[in-house]
Amino acid sequence: MNDWENHKITGKNRIAARNLLIPFDNEKEALKTDKKKSPYFKSLNGTWKFKYHETPFHVDDRFSKPDYDAENWDNLAVPSNWQMHGYGKPHYTNSNFPFPCDPPRVPTENPTGCYRRNFFIDSSWDGKEIFIRFEGVDSAFYFWINGKMAGFSKGSRIPAEFNITKLLKKGANCIAAQVMQWSDASYVEDQDMWWLSGIFREVYLVAVPKVELSDIFIKSTLDEKYKNGTVDVEAVLTNYGNGEIKNHNMEFTLFDNNEKEIKTHIQKFSLKAGTDKKISFNIEVEKPEHWTAETPYLYKVLVTIKDSSGNVVSAKSVRTGFRNIEIKNGVMMVNGRRILVRGVNRHDSHPDEGRAVPYETILKDILLMKQHNINTVRTSHYPNAPEFYDLCDEYGLYVIAEADLETHGTGRTSNPLMISDNPEWEDVYLDRMKRMVESYKNHPSIIIWSLGNESFFGRNHKSMAEWTRSRDKTRLIHYDRDLKMETVDFLSQMYASPEMCIERVKEFNYKYPFILCEYAHAMGNGPGVFKEYWDLFYSNEQIQGGCVWEWVDHGIRQFDENGKEYFAYGGDFGDKPNDGNFCMDGMIFPDRTPSPCLAEYKKAIQPVHVEIKDLKKGIINILNRYDFINMKHLQGSWHLLLDGKIIESGTIPELDIASGKNMDFKIPFKNKFDEKSEFFLNICFILKEGNIWAEAGHSVAFDQLELKSSLPKFAPSVSGEKMNVSEDNNMIKLNTANSEIIVDKIYGVLSSWTVNGAELIRKGPRMNFWRVPIDNDRRNIDD
Template sequence: MEVIYSPGEHEDPRPGREGLPPRAWVDRTDAQQLSLNGDWRFRLSPTAAVPGGDEFAKVDFDDGAKQWSDLPVPSHWVLHGHGNPAYVNIPYPFPVDPPFVPTENPTGDYRYAFDLPKDWSLGDGKTVLRFDGVDSWCKVWVNGTLLGTSSGSRVPVEFDASAALLAGSNVLAVRVHQWSAGSYLEDQDQWWMPGIFRDVTLLHRPEGSVVDHFVHVEYDHKTGGATLKVDAKPSGRVVIPELGIDAPTGELLHLAHVEPWTAETPRLYTGHLVTAGERVPLHVGFRTVAVEDGVIKVNGKRILFRGVNRHEFHPDTGRAVTRETMLQDVLLMKRHNMNAVRTSHYPPHPHFLDLCDEYGLWVIDENDYETHGFEQLDWAGNPSSTPLWKDALLDRVGRMVERDKNHPSIIIWSLGNEAGPGENIGHMASWIRQRDSSRLIHYEGDKTCKYVDMYSRMYVTHAEVDALGRREEDPLDDPELDKKRRAMPFILCEYIHAMGNGPGGQAEYQRLFEKYPRCQGGFVWEWIDHCFIKPTTDGRKYWAYGGDFGEEIHDGNFIVDGLLFPDRTPSPGLIEYKKVIEPVAITRADSRRVSIHNNRDFASLDDLAFTYRLERDGRGVAGGPLAVPSVAAGHTVTVPLPDVALSHSGERIWTITAVLAADTKWAKAGHEIAWGQFPAAETSPPVVATSSSAPVFDSATGVVTLGPAQFSTTTGQLTRLGRLPVTSLQLDIWRATTDNDRGQEYFEGICWADVWREANLDKVKHRVKRVGIQGNAFVVETRAAAGSWNRGLVTTYTWTAEGGGVRLTVKVVPDGDWGDMILPRLGVRVGLPASLSRASWYGYGPGEAYPDTRSGVKLGQYGLSIDDLQTPYVFPQENGSRIDVRWADFAGSEGGLRVEGVPHFAFTARRWTTEQLQAARHTTDLVPGDNVWLNIDHAVNGIGTASCGEGVLPEYKLRVSETEFSVLLRPT
């Protein structure tokens, strides 16, 4: 048979062709560079078999035809009108037939015309063309001359362009296939977005310029001394004036004293590597990484990771992130007390690592490798265990290590993510150990820890972390491997899945990390919600997620799982995480003293200033600086509280705050680092007023009047409070489900959203059993029950007049078999006029909080508009609860309402019903109605992190039981 077409070279699983050996990435030297970023000509074809073949690469090819247009580089073509992004978490978006990919393979052809500067010397040395990131496979020509091909989307490739370049005008042509054999190695939880998405640069390499260099350091924490050796090809000199160094490369230098590099004290010594043809900047940080006594130590001390997993993402540009965005991420991490980042699940743009060196973050640098989709096939044919893929995997991990080897912030190499077990994992680990023995090796998929230096897991329960801390985990079948693993440090490379409302249980994890030396912290999944802006038909904008772009296979809003909203606004989960991991623990020692504990690993607290504030009923009555002596890392001091006269009335609270004493690179003086809050004195219980009037029944209208309240005798409903019309005040046990409610609890197999829906808790009906006057009280007895079931909640509402308002006491008695049911909430819901526009309260705030997500809120007086009480989760869900509220005022143009707790309550207030919130899929689905719907909750169920992980801890579950609670309602 005459072959007209055969599969393309992009389906070859081996590494690309003709790329130069990988080397350390250097941003700027004194050698010439020419950025080729800009507007390129672009054409998209539906398959890899592009009509005309490689003709487009010729210099005289006409790219002015209508199928060609301008496209910025770096970028993803799907974000510029050429197709759409697609999101999947685990499955491959194409048939699994390795190494082959579909014929329908979007293919982008790029052309870029540029002029070499007149002073560019083509005759001196050579010129290298560098691509920092191309997704997923590329073929490159200069002036019609083929330079080579490359696979490996998120690691750089360099080609020798010397022979192809001309003085003056030149044409660069690149063909990029969206799908390739390499796509099987890049099944990360992210959007599939092809294109040249990182920088393209032309580099002059003069004779004698640096081909590669490797900075080797060690730090002796006992003496404060260090060693330094810079290997370079060709040889040259190392010049670091601050250390008095001017020495040959390759020479081991002994330094009597240096300041070490840590994430808390990121001390860099700057200098140059000088060869005959080039001066390369050096930024040297001295530190030693080791596992000793079963824990990870840096510079001789155990470290605790307070980390986050970071994908590269921007809602306008996808993974084509700017340096400004990278800096914004680092600043936000530092300002929220994070000290570590895992580069999930690929090496980031190298400038991000420069920032980690400069600002101070521990880094797990992760290989561009994930094959999660093979898990659905029981790992059959998985590249980790298939010899066919060995060279490609060694190529990827090698390009990462060589590019990033000189960053002091990187203390761990990660072989990849969710790619199963296999001997190729061992081959990568062996190669790294031979090349760089100064760092540790991580791979969560190596469950037996055969190849790695630490035991790493994802989404482990609190109970199992506790067992791991005691080194009492379930044994492995192999006694030797079990002994080896049990002696290893343990980290959670992913935990507390930050999807939607939550995650719950943060503080409980942190206490375990602090309790057990083996448990060295973790990395929250993940940093940011990955969403793009889309308009509705009427022009309103919303955040789009999986399925919003017509994908055939997608995983919905599972991509919306970050501590930051897509616009990089901190979520309530990030606010709480900052508090949970704060480096200073401020607690009450006794009635007159405060305990200050330094949770840092290295630095003292000398860079912080402390203040106190004494509050009564949420208002400050005294405040000022608090003198705290120097506190070394890991130490505690007890400091006397100021001698301030305490009032004998009201709730009195001390708030102690630690802030930056001076400007730093990442925040201004006064930036809050940590805080603690505790009672100044015992609070007297509130005085209970007696009923001042009896109900009055008007038989002509069927209305009962009690103080400022009016009730219907047929329904028992409160209809008016003062001049405020009221509707539908009744028991409420339903909330719009959260992402965590909808998740499967990993270790219980329960999805509470499904359980609640099956129980019809969202369809509760109320039957009035009795309405009457009992002494000075108006009493309504009902039975609240869900369809299809014989269980219910017998609810008695007792109303009495009190202090210009009415007291409502609600007694709830379970009826029938509720089994082990957990309720979403327990309280009352009431409809109020839409004219109410603002809420003020004394309780915890200013943000939302739930029983297991309350660490980041403070007790105080707060005020917000009804609209601003909402937390705008991308996928609408239960949100906005303010917890342990003493009183709350809801004000508007036509009167208002004051709610007082007996003693406390929680509330949410919205312009839409819970049912509307449950039905919404985007924020634009939420349209204000004719009422403000106020929930006054006696209790709410916890949040947990079951969207991917553990559910609600037992102590935060709202179980069905006989309950009584009261609130006081006053018109204002």
């Protein structure tokens, strides 16, 4: 059996998943947390030699040898998806597998990419242990170092790491990789997106000393009063050497965001050759700053390993934030406060690079989200690029971190649970969950772990939840297909109507919060019903918001014969089966231009609400809908409009309004409101000062209040003329002196209308409930 068709093999020679930290020679450099500045980090991004094959059976098995001549091969950038560079074609499906559903087997026609490049190891890495990390390879791959098999892995959007020390030599080295588009893993990666292949995320080498901090789990939480904090640390120390090491120290130091030292813990340790040691301890911190999406305060942790003489062996750093995620009285809370999920679902997608999304585009997404009042991202439906989590920590976004798991296509068969409820696939599910959790466990932005998407619900999900809960009790667990709440911590359902949301929380006696993991499908002109949903979220404690489907259109930039740009979707590349433009359902266009839908969403979720309290006295009421922060950072202003023209304006004094509180403000109107004119009051709230996501003057919220309307009042016309009514078995007649109306009783239609003997209609109107279909209708309408 081929490895890529054997679901019992998830990898070969891959080390256990961990939170990889990059080592530095000294503490000062380590605190900068810039891995590219470390002498022990080497990126393998760049130009690789590349050869495309229609099937893995066409691959020359000598291609991995160092002396193999690949000069005539093409050049291909890493990271990239090969379809975006003319090899094969992009293929879009929503739920269908693009091949017959017969797990774990995949087609013989299995596009395969072969990669090669050389790299150099100099003497500064002598005596080091050297690892290679692939952040994302779609779908399964082998790789070789200097002609020797080094490893194999599956799991397209989760890191794969290998120890390659024994395969390297000083000087020039050769790496070769063989990537298959299809594997048994494809059956659990059916995630409503383009099927794109290759080494599409970063590849790099890391050199570490023979004794190192190989993993760390930091849980920074608050006490029951949310006043003081505790940093719980689980550190793994490893001796890769052949001899025992004695009397080393691990120094753990916590710094604030100005790099002022808060506390230090020193742990002495010894390690026998080739062994690991787990060390656990905690540090108490008085009155720490809290991390929330509104106040993303980050502390820095420096971990230094010193030898018995006090010399620095290596220094590593990681960021942390103090926050508690919990459910109390059926309400999800962060740091003891109810939050509302003002969220979106985000795929990794770029119109030119596919899923190899540049850092600048990831940052653009984060900035746009913050500028449009979004506070939560669900990483649909797999871990997003590693840089994304760093930015969420820094800029302030809650993350629902989702496992790389979806078996949607099995729903087209007679046995939808053929994988999710099959114990033979349990290790596949656990592998994906473990690798995500271990890789990203130190990010304070992650408040929820998700077991995947649209994979029905079976025993393998229960195993995922059981392991996750045993590993991390500081976060909640989500999976919307667990409708009976067997494993998850809160209710979730996609596309539930407002009425259904209420029914779901009632069904469980208001014991659990409810969050829409997907709602308001943003296809076409706009999703609608935002107001109805948000009226519900504000009025019902247990119903706490949701994530709009979805953030960005997945269009691929193309040009027609006249050079005109357009964005292609399913079927535009001859890909069959496909789901057409169903991938064009984002709140921003593929080039990151916001759509009108995003402006509507920004308004619906804005953190300030204004109402008229007393029009005669000119009093308005301003409500602070932030979850945590005061409104002092905002500047308010008002404009009075008469028939659309500003006639008065002013500012609102300091907005000292705490979260959840409100304040009255008297508008000093000079004009009187006459009955013949239209008056509106516009209220706007902008940032007083710039911050990392917007400049001063950025508009956060606005309201427009109608004061007086100039719309005419209509009254029915009364002529006083007498009307006679007569009726028989088939019709009703209504007559005046010069007119007659006849209604057909059998068909219920107006059949005749005459005035002064002249017929006014050819036939009467009939009920017509049809409207022009919108994009969200088209997939349910037969051609």
